[in-house]
Amino acid sequence: MRDLDPLAAAAPDLAAMRVDYGNPLVAPADEPDLDPDWVADGWEPLLRNWIEQARRLGVAEPNAMVLATVSLTGPAPRPVARTVLCKGLSPEGVTFYTNYDSAKGTQLAADPYAAASFVWPALARQVHVRGVTERVPADVTAAYWAQRPRESRLGAWASQQSRPIASRADLDRTLAETTARFADVDDIPVPPFWGGYLLRPDEVEFWQGRHGRLHNRIVVRIDGDNTTVERLQP
Numbered sequence: 001m002r003d004l005d006p007l008a009a010a011a012p013d014l015a016a017m018r019v020d021y022g023n024p025l026v027a028p029a030d031e032p033d034l035d036p037d038w039v040a041d042g043w044e045p046l047l048r049n050w051i052e053q054a055r056r057l058g059v060a061e062p063n064a065m066v067l068a069t070v071s072l073t074g075p076a077p078r079p080v081a082r083t084v085l086c087k088g089l090s091p092e093g094v095t096f097y098t099n100y101d102s103a104k105g106t107q108l109a110a111d112p113y114a115a116a117s118f119v120w121p122a123l124a125r126q127v128h129v130r131g132v133t134e135r136v137p138a139d140v141t142a143a144y145w146a147q148r149p150r151e152s153r154l155g156a157w158a159s160q161q162s163r164p165i166a167s168r169a170d171l172d173r174t175l176a177e178t179t180a181r182f183a184d185v186d187d188i189p190v191p192p193f194w195g196g197y198l199l200r201p202d203e204v205e206f207w208q209g210r211h212g213r214l215h216n217r218i219v220v221r222i223d224g225d226n227t228t229v230e231r232l233q234p
């Protein structure tokens with residue numbers, strides 16, 4: 001199996017890998033330190049701004065975030081993490097779309113608390129969003145679904161996400177069947193098992209790496225109408 005992967009021969013010296021953190025668009029001396037003032041208008045404008053800066057820098061999938069949920073099916077709670085795309089951002093929270101019957105969907109049904117981490121190594125920045133999730137209203141899902149290409153819609157119908165399947169051929173067959181089923185349907189509807197979640201943060205942490213120095217961490221805590229901002233040690 002390893003021989004099939006042309007990259008398997010490469011043996012990176014992981015311990016020797018080291019970069020000097022900082023924003024490549026700004027000279028180290030000119031880059032301002034992340035400061036509580038940056039979240040004076042709330043956490044959302046700063047997160048939006050950082051996603052946009054990553055996009056302008058050409059970062060692939062600048063809205064990707066690693067979503068951690070809790071699995072309660074074993075003898076003890078276990079964290080489970082995977083990447084999803086942030087497809088909506090408002091002062092209320094971050095929104096992502098998935099299969100409600102997937103592993104993450106099942107986990108969120110049992111325990112709605114989640115954490116999402118954005119990381120942009122090219123900018124030496126990360127943001128953690130932690131809080132409780134809820135399903136978005138059906139009309140919000142429908143509005144996003146309307147933007148999805150036909151292929152993505154067919155994929156959502158075809159995949160029983162997170163369930164085992166015997167082979168790639170079986171998966172391709174399922175897609176072919178789904179494609180045939182919707183052949184005469186122009187506007188493929190939203191599957192009943194698919195939709196969005198809003199992660200409403202009670203905590204958002206911004207992290208900025210600094211050139212050869214102590215890094216900056218600012219955490220915003222939201223408790224009802226009460227918001228506090230604190231600097232954390234790196």
Ligand SMILES: Cc1cc2nc3c(=O)[nH]c(=O)nc-3n(C[C@H](O)[C@H](O)[C@H](O)COP(=O)(O)O)c2cc1C
Binds near residue numbers: 081082097098103162
């Ligand atoms: C860059 C990237 C973006 C992804 N975006 C999504 C997404 O928006 N929604 C989704 O359900 N899965 C997305 N995935 C796939 C998930 O990481 C994951 O494999 C899938 O949702 C099944 O997760 P689960 O079994 O833990 O529920 C993405 C994967 C990558 C690498």
